[in-house]
Amino acid sequence: MPDKTAVQVQAECLVKALDEAGLTLKDMDGLCSTRIPGMQPISFAEYLGVYPTYMEATQIGGSSFVLYLIRAMEAIAAGRARVVGIAYGSLPTTEGRRIGTGTRIGGAGGEVPVEYSFEEPWGLPLIGTYALCAQRHMHQYGTKPEQLAEVGVAMRRNAGLNPYAKYRDPISVDDVLKSRLICDPLHLLDCCIISDGGGAIVVAHPDIARNAKTKPVWLLGSGEAAMHSSSGHRDFTVSAAAQSGPIAFxxxxxxxxxxxxxMIYDAFSINVIMTLEDLGFCKKGEGGAFVEDGRIGLGGQLPVNPDGGGLSSCHPGMRGMFLLVEATRQLRGDFAGTDRQVPNAKVAAVHGIGGFYGTRHSGITAILTNE
Incomplete structure (x- = not known):
């Protein structure tokens, strides 16, 4: 999107989301956003010309926007707001940023989290933290590279039905295994793509939602968790979903x-396998077998990421927003009458991941419904 800025993309998405609900910026009294330069979300509010009485910008990585959904619901229940806009925009492709391809970086002004001092000197790249978990999962449970590849194949098949997905051409397990090895055992096609993108959702008081222009989606339950290295004393095959999932269900x-x-944050193929296990859709160690035979593709037993996920559709850097957008569209039946629609979709499980699997990360689970 060379003709736009990230904040412009973010604003356009929010205005469109409000319009879909039959609302305008004047109706919005809450705002959640992050990752735009400035004092978020104050800078974004100034750009929009609004004066929110509720704001949220907690940064917990890619799961932040799933967290904002929960915080917005809590604010509305507490009477702090009635209409909360949640928006995101990022243009790494346009800006030439190769996100996630080097070692991890610190915050503004060169600030580096203290724990990085014990990890960065050894050259562990971002992908290495996920490869570490994949290797352990293979060692402990016999998970095969072919099973990791099945995730990428399923996501690409789903993306083939999404005209807005960045990559739509079909791939095979063999294609994944023959793609360049990035960090053993993860190949290029086991890794999320880099793309521009933006999205927004609107969370409103039930009285407003029931009269919205489009069909509302409801939050049934949610869970939050944090996983860290515990000074190296942890099971690398278990993610934060093992804590947040049971709470949400x-x-x-x-x-x-x-x-x-x-909807599962698929920064890498191993994410999907471990998250399915930790959320309880299959037993620990059986995630590799679970993703075989098209089980997680559209038309399968449990479709995962019908839009094509971060592996094929889009990944501007914090994909949690797109998990919510796709879940909402599917539950509203936006694609009814096409193969892109999950048939009779009534309940969705959404799980966002923020941070790095092999060291420390957040896990936010939300259960959504259209009933």
Whole structure:
């Protein structure tokens, strides 16, 4: 998007989301955003010309926007706001930023988290933290490279039905295994793409949502968790989803059999396998077998990322937003009558990941429904 800035993309997405709901910026009294230069979301509010009475900009990586959904619901329940806009925009392709390809970086002004001092000197790149978990999973449970590749194949098949996906040409397991080895055992096609993108959702008081121009989606339950290295004393095959998932399912009152599709942050293929296990869709160590035979593709037993995910559709840097956008579209039936639509979708499980699997990361799970 060379003709736009990131904040412009973010603003355009928010205005469109409000319009879909039959609302305008004047109706919005809450704002959640992050990753735009300046004092977020104050700088964004100034760009929009709005004066929110509720703001949220907590930064916990790619899962931040799933967290904002929960915080917005809490703010509305507490009477702090009635309409909260959540928006994101990022242009790494246009700006020439190769996100995630080097070692991890610190914050503004060169600030580096203290824990990095014990890791950065050894040259561990971002992808290395995920490869570490993949290697351990293969060693401990016998997971095969072919099973990791099945994730990428399924995401590309889903993306083939999405006209807005960056990569739509079909690939095979053999294609994945023959693609360049990036960090053993992860190949190029096991890794998320880099793209420009933006998205927004609107969270409103039930009285407003029921009268919206488009069909509303409801939050049934949610869970939050943090996973860290514990000074190296942790099981690298377990993610934060093992904590956040049970909380979300218990609060929602639904079972795994009630879930029609899942939106999982697929920065790398191993994410999907481990998250499916940790959320409870299969037993620990059986995620590799679970993703075989088209089970997670559209038309399969449990469609995962019907839009094509971060592996094929888009990944501007913080994909949690796009998990919510796709879940909302599927639950509204936006693609009804096409192969892109999950048939009779009523319940979705959304799980965002922020940070780095092999060291420390956040996990936010949300159960959504259209009923």
């Amino acid at each position: 218990k609060e929602s009152g639904v079972s795994h059999r009630d879930v029609d599709f899942a």
